[in-house]
Amino acid sequence: MENRFSIGEMAKLHNTTIKTLRHYDEIGILKPIQIDIKNGYRYYSTEQFEQLNTILYLKELGFSLKEIKGHLEHRDINGFLDLLKKQKELTEIKIMELEQVNRRFQNRIKDINEAREIKELGVVSIETFKARKIVRLMEKISSEPQLEVSLQQLKNLSNMNSSIFIGGVGLTVSIDNILNNKFNEYNSIFILVEEDDIQSPLVTTLPEGKYACIYYNGDHNNSLGSYRSLLNCIQDKGFQVIGDSIERTIINDYISGSKEDYLTEIQIPIKC
Numbered sequence: 001m002e003n004r005f006s007i008g009e010m011a012k013l014h015n016t017t018i019k020t021l022r023h024y025d026e027i028g029i030l031k032p033i034q035i036d037i038k039n040g041y042r043y044y045s046t047e048q049f050e051q052l053n054t055i056l057y058l059k060e061l062g063f064s065l066k067e068i069k070g071h072l073e074h075r076d077i078n079g080f081l082d083l084l085k086k087q088k089e090l091t092e093i094k095i096m097e098l099e100q101v102n103r104r105f106q107n108r109i110k111d112i113n114e115a116r117e118i119k120e121l122g123v124v125s126i127e128t129f130k131a132r133k134i135v136r137l138m139e140k141i142s143s144e145p146q147l148e149v150s151l152q153q154l155k156n157l158s159n160m161n162s163s164i165f166i167g168g169v170g171l172t173v174s175i176d177n178i179l180n181n182k183f184n185e186y187n188s189i190f191i192l193v194e195e196d197d198i199q200s201p202l203v204t205t206l207p208e209g210k211y212a213c214i215y216y217n218g219d220h221n222n223s224l225g226s227y228r229s230l231l232n233c234i235q236d237k238g239f240q241v242i243g244d245s246i247e248r249t250i251i252n253d254y255i256s257g258s259k260e261d262y263l264t265e266i267q268i269p270i271k272c
Contacts, residue, residue, distance in 0.1 A: 004034070007042040014052050029069045030055060062087050103194055104168070115215075115250045115263045122226065124214050124233040127267070131208040134170075135200055136190040141171065147220075150189045158191070158200040168192040170248040171220065178245055178268065183227045187244065206246060211267040212239065218262050219249050226266050234270055243269035 024030040032042035137154040174187040216226040251263040
């Protein structure tokens with residue numbers, strides 16, 4: 001067999017593309033051993049198989065073509081080890097990021113599955129919660145456009161652009177507005193934090209303690225009746241409202257096209 005392979009044969013043997021090999025030629029990372037001056041056809045030899053395998057292997061590991069070219073030109077073992085160590089560090093960071101994303105998915109799946117199991121809507125219960133870490137933006141919000149803009153500002157200010165927020169976003173109503181029966185104006189928006197290492201001046205906590213809680217069918221626009229039920233229960237039991245309420249829509253139109261599935265939870269911190 002003649003030790004000469006067309007660019008198409010070379011691409012097929014190495015499970016790559018003709019376009020890729022042409023690009024490698026253009027940037028000088030893998031040049032053909034011969035180019036036919038009559039028709040411009042490129043030809044390769046078996047001596048270049050290992051070079052192409054090395055390029056494809058390093059590319060698979062995440063190295064840039066510039067880094068691969070530098071290694072092939074110098075072929076220094078210390079330099080190559082440095083490249084591997086650098087890529088290992090980057091890989092470990094990616095693994096951590098993927099683990100965080102996986103935890104968020106698990107939490108959202110748990111939220112939605114638990115929400116689907118709720119049978120008694122509109123029923124007030126008294127629950128005890130541990131402190132929950134959040135990033136919170138204090139902002140007056142009284143419309144859907146304001147909510148969306150504030151959420152985007154919060155994500156940007158807290159560097160949480162890669163987070164999965166479905167179900168993790170909440171709003172608060174100030175204690176003054178609660179006591180004055182003004183439930184359609186919020187004083188902050190927050191995101192539940194599911195990472196321990198997040199660094200932001202906006203990080204705070206939802207206080208540990210007892211909360212009067214209720215689930216209802218609908219979104220933030222349907223909260224009036226549920227607030228009244230909560231406040232009536234709190235008053236009847238002789239409890240005291242001691243902080244801002246928490247609203248979190250768990251299932252909305254982004255998750256389900258059926259309004260019958262919409263689910264929002266309200267929690268009001270109380271002193272028994």
